Amino acid sequence: MGDTLQEEAIKNGGTLxxxxxxxxxxxxxxxxxxxxxxxxxxxxxxxxxxxECVIGYLHRGVEKIAESRSYxxxxxxxxxxxxxxxxxxxxxxxxxxxxxxxxxxPPRARVIRxxxxxxxxxxxxxxxxxxxxxxxxxxxxxxxxxxxxxEILKIFEKYCGARLTTHAFRIGGLQYEAxxxxxxxxxxxxxxxxxxxxxxxxxxxGNSIWMGRTRNVGVLNxxxxxxxxxxxxxxxxSGLKWDLRKAQPYAAYDQYKFEIPVGTNGxxxxxxxxxxxEMRQSRLICLQAIEKIPEGAILGKVxxxxxxxxxxxxxxxxxxxxxxxxxxxxxxxxxxYRVRIRPPSFVNLQAFDKMVRGHLVADVVAIIxxxxxxxxxxxx
Amino acid sequence: MNPTLHAILIFLQTWWVELVSGVVIVAVVxxxxxYLVLMERKLMADMQARLGPMRVGPHGLLQPIADAFxxxxxxxxxxxxxxxxxxxxxxxxxxxxxxxxxxxxAFGPAFQVARDINVGILFVVGVSSLxxxxxxxxxxxxxxxxxxxxxxxxxxxxxxxxxxxxxxxxSALLLSGTLSIRGIVDAQQKSGAWFIFLAPVAFFTYLVASxxxxxxxxxxxxxxxxxxxxxxxxxYSGFRWALYFLGEYANMIVVGSVATTLFLGGWLRPFPNxxxxxxxxxxxxxxxxxxxxxxxxxxxxxxVAIQVxxxxxxxxxxxxxxxxxxxxxxxxxxxxxxxxxxxxxxxxVPGLNGAFWFLLKVSVYIYxxxxxxxxxxxxxxxxxxxxxxxxxxxxxxVNVLAVGVALLLESALGWNRWLAMVVTTIITMAFALxxxxxxxxxxxxxxxxxAVTTDSYAG
Numbered sequence: 001m002g003d004t005l006q007e008e009a010i011k012n013g014g015t016l017x018x019x020x021x022x023x024x025x026x027x028x029x030x031x032x033x034x035x036x037x038x039x040x041x042x043x044x045x046x047x048x049x050x051x052e053c054v055i056g057y058l059h060r061g062v063e064k065i066a067e068s069r070s071y072x073x074x075x076x077x078x079x080x081x082x083x084x085x086x087x088x089x090x091x092x093x094x095x096x097x098x099x100x101x102x103x104x105x106p107p108r109a110r111v112i113r114x115x116x117x118x119x120x121x122x123x124x125x126x127x128x129x130x131x132x133x134x135x136x137x138x139x140x141x142x143x144x145x146x147x148x149x150x151e152i153l154k155i156f157e158k159y160c161g162a163r164l165t166t167h168a169f170r171i172g173g174l175q176y177e178a179x180x181x182x183x184x185x186x187x188x189x190x191x192x193x194x195x196x197x198x199x200x201x202x203x204x205x206g207n208s209i210w211m212g213r214t215r216n217v218g219v220l221n222x223x224x225x226x227x228x229x230x231x232x233x234x235x236x237x238s239g240l241k242w243d244l245r246k247a248q249p250y251a252a253y254d255q256y257k258f259e260i261p262v263g264t265n266g267x268x269x270x271x272x273x274x275x276x277x278e279m280r281q282s283r284l285i286c287l288q289a290i291e292k293i294p295e296g297a298i299l300g301k302v303x304x305x306x307x308x309x310x311x312x313x314x315x316x317x318x319x320x321x322x323x324x325x326x327x328x329x330x331x332x333x334x335x336x337y338r339v340r341i342r343p344p345s346f347v348n349l350q351a352f353d354k355m356v357r358g359h360l361v362a363d364v365v366a367i368i369x370x371x372x373x374x375x376x377x378x379x380x
Numbered sequence: 381m382n383p384t385l386h387a388i389l390i391f392l393q394t395w396w397v398e399l400v401s402g403v404v405i406v407a408v409v410x411x412x413x414x415y416l417v418l419m420e421r422k423l424m425a426d427m428q429a430r431l432g433p434m435r436v437g438p439h440g441l442l443q444p445i446a447d448a449f450x451x452x453x454x455x456x457x458x459x460x461x462x463x464x465x466x467x468x469x470x471x472x473x474x475x476x477x478x479x480x481x482x483x484x485x486a487f488g489p490a491f492q493v494a495r496d497i498n499v500g501i502l503f504v505v506g507v508s509s510l511x512x513x514x515x516x517x518x519x520x521x522x523x524x525x526x527x528x529x530x531x532x533x534x535x536x537x538x539x540x541x542x543x544x545x546x547x548x549x550x551s552a553l554l555l556s557g558t559l560s561i562r563g564i565v566d567a568q569q570k571s572g573a574w575f576i577f578l579a580p581v582a583f584f585t586y587l588v589a590s591x592x593x594x595x596x597x598x599x600x601x602x603x604x605x606x607x608x609x610x611x612x613x614x615x616y617s618g619f620r621w622a623l624y625f626l627g628e629y630a631n632m633i634v635v636g637s638v639a640t641t642l643f644l645g646g647w648l649r650p651f652p653n654x655x656x657x658x659x660x661x662x663x664x665x666x667x668x669x670x671x672x673x674x675x676x677x678x679x680x681x682x683x684v685a686i687q688v689x690x691x692x693x694x695x696x697x698x699x700x701x702x703x704x705x706x707x708x709x710x711x712x713x714x715x716x717x718x719x720x721x722x723x724x725x726x727x728x729v730p731g732l733n734g735a736f737w738f739l740l741k742v743s744v745y746i747y748x749x750x751x752x753x754x755x756x757x758x759x760x761x762x763x764x765x766x767x768x769x770x771x772x773x774x775x776x777x778v779n780v781l782a783v784g785v786a787l788l789l790e791s792a793l794g795w796n797r798w799l800a801m802v803v804t805t806i807i808t809m810a811f812a813l814x815x816x817x818x819x820x821x822x823x824x825x826x827x828x829x830x831a832v833t834t835d836s837y838a839g
Contacts, residue, residue: 024525031609046529046761137597137758143428209598209757212823361529362607362760 021049024361028057032135032365035375039352039364046360051353055346058379066339071097071306072171074339079165081343082377084127086165087120087156088319094169095250096315096326100308101171103301107294109173110252115186115289116159116168117251118282122193123152124320124372125275125282129200132272132369136213141200148196151189158185172302183290190283190290197279204272214268218355218367221266228354229347232322233274234371238266244318251317256288268370275372307334321345321372341380345373405482413629414444420750427754438687447622454618459523462615466521471616471623474514478630481508485637486561488647488735500561501549501638508593508634511627512538515595515602518624519612530611533761534602537592540768541599545589547776551582551783552642565646571797574645578801581779581808583643585772587748590635592768594628597753601761632749636742644741647734664736665706672698705733770822771815775808782808 022045027038036057042050062081066074078093079086091113098105105113126149130142153163158179160168168174204210220230222238235242243260245253261277263270308330316325322344331337348371355367392399418433418440425432433440458464484503497503512534519531552575553559556567568574576583592599603611610616613624640646649660672695679691703710759767782804789800 022525024529032607133757137600138756139424139597140428140754143430147429203755204757207757209759209763212763213757213760360761362601362758365607 026364028054032131033368034131034373037349037368037373037375037378039368041361041364043361046362048356048359048361048364051356051364053349053352055349055375055378058375060380062380063339063341066336068335070334071308071336074336075169075171076165076167078341079167080376081341081380082124082319082321082324082345082374083164084374085120085124085320087116087168088124088317088324090167090169091117091251092315092317092319092324092326094171095317096313096328097171097306097308098300099315100311100313100328100330101302101306103172105173105300106297107252108296109169109298109300111255111289111293112174112178112298113169114252114256115286115293116156118285118289119152119155119186119189121282121320122279123149125279126152128275128320128369128372129272132366132372133204135365135369136210138204138210141203144196144199144203148189148193151192155182155185155189158182170299171306173297173299175299177298178293183293186286186290190287193283194280197276201276205276211269213362213366214272214370216265217268217359217363218370219265219267220351220355224351224354225266228351230322230351231347232318232320232344232372233271233278234322234348234351236260237263237270237274239264244316244323248316250315252289253285256285258282258285268366271370305334307332316342319344321374321377322348343377343380345371345375345377346380349373349378402483405479409479409482409630409633410448410626411444412633413626414448416629416632416746417447417625418444420753423747423750424754427751438682438690441690451619451622456620457615457617459615461523463521463523466517467615468620470514470518470521471620471627472514473517474511474627475623475630477507477509477511477514478627478634481634482630482637484561485634485641486565486646487637487738489562497560499559501553501559501564501642504561504634504638505546505549508631509538509542511631514624514627515612518616519602522612522615524615526608526610526614527612530602530608530614534595534612536761537595537599537601537764537768540765541589541592541772544768544772544776545586545593547773547780548582548586548589549638549642550780551579551776554780554783554787555579561641561646564641565648568645569648574643574648576643578797579643579779579783579805581775581805581812582783583639585776585779586639586643588772590639591749591752592764594631594635594749596632596749598756598758599764600753600758601764632746633742636745636749637738639745640738640741644745647738649733649737661733662706662709664733664740665702665709668698668705669702672696672702705736766819766822770819771812774815775812778811779808 022043024041024043025038026041027033028036033039038054038057040052040054041048060080062077065077069077075090075093078089082089094105126145130145133141156166156168157163159182160166160176162168168176220228220234220238222235222240224230225235225238225240231242239262241260241262244250245258246260258281259277261274261281263274310330310332312327312329314325314327316323318324323342324344325342327338327340327342328336329338352367352371355371356364359367421443422432422440433443436442436446458467481504484497484500484507486500515534516531519527519529519534522528552564555571555575555578556564558564558567571578595602601611602608603613608614613621616624651660675691675695675698679688679695682688682691783801786797786800786804789795789803790797
């Protein structure tokens with residue numbers, strides 16, 4: 001109603017009927033800002049004319065803490081950044097330090113790392129799908145998603161004793177050998193999972209309300225994504241095939257066949273489709289990996305005390321939410337001189353204002369959901 | 381005798397039925413609404429692979445009472461900048477409107493608070509719409525941005541969907557030729573078919589409009605939890621909040637009753653005029669007795685003594701209700717075996733069983749509401765308005781015309797009523813398809829317009 005009139009008024013720099021802007025303060029306590037994000041919305045009626053994100057409510061100074069911890073001691077801290085994908089964070093950090101030390105994890109460790117990381121990607125996408133659907137008003141998918149995520153967390157628990165902040169990997173490889181029946185558990189989950197994905201697809205993909213709520217909402221084209229540094233599914237949904245698992249293979253990804261799903265429009269619906277397809281591909285990677293886990297040691301030759309040569313290293317991996325990079329500077333002591341983390345959520349959040357402008361209040365929560373941010377990672 | 385006392389006595393003598401029934405409604409409806417909430421939570425849990433409330437009472441059956449008690453003893457918070465009087469009044473308006481509307485509804489041939497009002501359906505629709513006043517005032521008086529946006533949304537929604545719902549009601553009124561609730565049900569008995577079969581499009585329109593009127597998903601924009609926290613009731617807490625909540629569920633009962641009366645044959649059993657199916661009258665008693673048997677079966681499996689006792693109590697209650705419902709039939713059987721029936725109870729059959737059928741239909745209607753809520757995502761505000769004004773209202777207008785034409789064909793040209801209805805319904809459906817097609821075209825045009833926006837960041 002009144003769209004054209006309103007758009008015309010906004011184009012001329014005014015508001016409809018000359019009314020003042022309404023500033024709506026969303027968060028930090030709000031059901032769908034995914035943690036403690038605070039968004040100041042400038043509204044004209046229901047239409048968003050500008051936003052301002054206020055972050056830092058969960059700031060814990062993770063990067064500073066690193067400077068007073070040894071390399072091994074810091075590893076559990078990275079689990080607390082993106083706490084719905086702790087395994088991926090740990091993988092990035094361990095590989096970065098390994099690069100700095102110039103050691104390599106043994107093949108067996110790398111395969112098990114790949115399996116766990118891909119399971120974590122599925123778990124992370126499941127949390128995203130459930131909360132995103134909940135934001136848009138579908139209250140049931142979240143319970144199905146968490147039912148499947150529970151299976152993955154059970155595998156983690158059996159493997160390393162923890163479910164959420166797992167600290168599953170060690171610098172140089174793994175501490176724990178895969179438990180008896182690990183392959184069987186992963187296989188059972190993966191075989192069952194295809195059917196489960198179909199359930200979400202049945203509930204959402206063809207639903208006209210869902211399509212109406214997600215199509216052409218929060219469009220980001222490839223140029224915008226690159227300019228803003230957006231990565232991960234947000235970037236791929238805009239049509240660019242950029243996935244570090246293929247572009248700069250790490251762990252054991254070069255051994256497996258998988259597709260990188262891309263979208264065309266870069267809207268919320270495409271991001272949804274990309275993530276759903278990514279879950280399917282992760283499942284395929286897991287199935288390929290458990291077929292042949294190489295025998296051998298699980299921990300490479302690293303000392304008890306890690307003293308890398310002075311120097312610096314940047315290593316990035318494809319975390320579920322995008323490119324997760326670690327920049328580590330060593331001064332030759334047992335503690336890093338500086339650790340700088342490039343969190344995907346933080347960088348993707350920068351696209352928020354661009355995506356939201358001109359949309360309605362209801363789209364704001366859809367766009368926060370589709371960016372798949374975790375405030376632990378944004379604020380660090 | 382004191383003249384004042386005399387006047388009071390006369391008043392009581394005239395109105396005692398209404399007074400007593402009114403008290404019953406005020407006492408029973410909040411309880412029923414509370415149990416509707418429990419039913420919704422249990423159904424939702426069932427559809428979401430979990431159990432729902434299990435702690436208070438066996439299978440959480442006492443949860444509504446615990447909830448009500450908790451809400452009663454909560455601190456009563458009124459925001460500092462709120463308009464206190466209106467803030468206080470708004471939830472009361474919501475609740476009172478819903479309860480008043482319930483007064484005019486006939487739950488069965490024998491159960492009605494107000495005597496049959498000749499404009500019954502108009503009264504119900506009008507009074508239940510007043511409930512929106514409570515929502516709007518509450519949103520305004522809270523002095524919160526979330527609340528005011530919720531209130532504005534609800535106003536727009538009311539205006540859009542009350543129109544479509546009203547037009548759907550008109551279709552049924554054309555068929556029945558009366559505004560009286562009893563008259564409408566009698567008309568359905570006379571015509572031999574519930575109006576849902578004669579005017580399916582009108583029923584569908586009313587279904588959608590009534591979901592929107594009761595602020596239920598997928599049209600729950602005024603309280604859209606993920607966007608507006610709780611919309612118009614963001615600032616409400618404790619029992620004021622509970623009043624809004626009960627008002628919403630009471631309102632669901634009201635729209636369910638209106639739909640049942642208008643389209644689903646009110647208290648008529650299925651096939652009301654087919655006499656060899658008269659045994660259907662005794663199905664309610666039979667089903668309730670089966671529920672009782674099932675309770676006894678379950679009682680053996682309960683782990684705690686109190687749960688066993690509870691199951692037995694439920695079973696006995698079921699048997700008692702079944703015995704009351706089947707009393708005339710039991711008396712007949714006894715009579716056959718030579719036992720003299722002390723009194724003839726045949727007149728209770730339509731009354732009690734009618735109430736059963738009525739409540740069953742209302743429950744099914746509300747079940748559909750809940751089912752939709754668990755399944756569908758929420759509409760966006762502009763989409764809601766598009767659906768209302770571009771599809772539902774034109775469709776409702778055309779449907780009223782179609783029903784009118786069909787009645788004209790029947791009376792002036794002597795067509796068979798069914799033939800006339802089928803023909804006009806098909807025309808209306810074709811029109812609906814046309815509307816949807818137009819809507820799709822408009823959305824496609826809008827999206828292609830959105831796709832060409834320039835990007836300010838590139839380069």
